Amino acid sequence: MLKRNEEILDFLAEGIFTVDKNFIVNYFNKAAERITGFTPDEVKGRKCKQIFQSDLCMDKCPIAEALSMGKNLFDLKSKIRKKDGTLVNVKLNVGILRDENQNPIGGVITFRDLCYLVNNECENFDHFYGIVGNSRVMTNIFNLIQEIAYTDTSVLITGETGTGKEMIANAIQATSRRKNEKYIKVNCAVLPPSLLASELFGHSKGAFTDAIKDRIGRFELADGGTIFLDEIAEMPIQMQAQLLRVIQEGTFERLGESITRKVDVRIIAATNVDIKEAINAGRFREDLYYRLNVIPIEVPPLRERKEDIPFLINHFLKKYNLIYKKEIKKIEKDALEVLMAYQWPGNIRELENVIEYAVIRTKSEESLTLCSLPEFIFEGMTTCIKKQNQNISPARLLQLLEENRWNKSKVARLLGINRTTLWRWMKESNLI
Amino acid sequence: MLGNYHFMIRDYYSALNELEQALDKDPENKLIRKKLIICLTQVGKVREAFNQFYLLINEDVEIIINTRPDWEDCPCPHLVKKIEKDEIPTENMLEKYLQLGMLWLYCDANESVENFKNALKLTADDRLLHVIKIIEPYTKLNN
Known part of the structure; x- marks a missing residue:
């Protein structure tokens, strides 16, 4: 019966693998082999994080999340590493396997290769670690990222919202010497100042009212790897002094604790605000700015690299064709001209939303038409x-x-x- | 299982919390105890770790000695290096040698014994003599 079950699972187009309660892989179907390039013998008996090195493994392991939440999870987006070292975009579902007493004994993950079509059909235009761009300014950025691949210095990425600063950070990490080490992302604007310190540096039990147990911070979690501090300008000024110390000496203390801890973390920071203005206004420390800004990367707004718009449209068309099961091959000339004329205040994120909207709305099976575009584009x-x-x-x-x-x-x-x-x-x- | 996850991502505080709960349900589980010892050393509870360690190696020293660090994703080879370089702070030299003695046993019995012998120079705890006596046959095997 077990053999029959495996034959059935091998027949499915979705990749499936299971792990035991130590996160050791004990089943791997044919589709998983096809998507990742690993054979079952190469992965069985090994921990899943060692094999797939997903961006979620070290921070938000889907199986651990499902365990914590007590429910199965669906349609999570992630990237996993294939045998050849390249990354593949997947959408995955997670379930917990339990024994007859409902104790967890393992997990099952099913996944689909989101990039299969995109990667196979996008060979005619350039993209760099998922970043689409043929313009000179983007090519210069890609060259710079490759040039700094062998350094561990801090990088400050600036640019308007929606320009793809996080993707630039991902590319820097993926090309760096630390690419196989931990990569932790923190959005400094999401957490209130009181929690941000605890999130970054950790705390000891009793450090504040809700500190019911000791907690490790993101810097300790990223030891040996890279941390991406998004929206760095939103960091409170008093915490900037602590960050400066981590950059200069690699040391810090957890909240409520006097033990000095040492870490080796490469810092990539990003902001969409004018940081010089923030310095003048006293909201950002000048010394921290110079420490972070060793390698500055300014990501241009989309209106300054309009030559990339057709490539981006093509990229998003393929992505949303796949998601919405359509076969739209092109965009009509008049619709393209309207998109080229628009100023894109929300940059690439806005363009992506417009294309998704148009793909959903268009009635033509072949192409995106003027009528399928949202009305605000015409204002x-x-x-x-x-x-x-x-x-x-x-x-x-x-x-x-x-x-x-x-x-x-x-x-x-x-x-x-x-x-x-x-x-x-x-x-x-x-x-x- | 959550304890295993936190242990895997080296979040020893959370791992300790989960593993202790798991051990309450299954007190004899040696694999949980084996991880618990490492967690205790990393949250500063070195004496408690040693108590657990002492009990476990009296029952089954091979559960630790037979660890395959690469295969099991064991953090000990990384931890002992950091402790030896004082990159992980310790309260005093005795706790340092105790930590090293315990954690080296997951990787190398010879190093483990050397550190327990150093610890013995700083304290008159008879359990250390007993620990060395249990481990030493495996160092001879190694040689």
């Missing part, structure tokens, strides 16, 4: 669009009308013209 562009649409073909006009169920007000709005003009165009095109 302030009326003149531009009107000019672009002066030479709209009768066939395109008919297509637009049909896509919008002959709702003339809507089509007029999409084209940036009034209803009277639309009526005239329809008449000229023999559509009425």
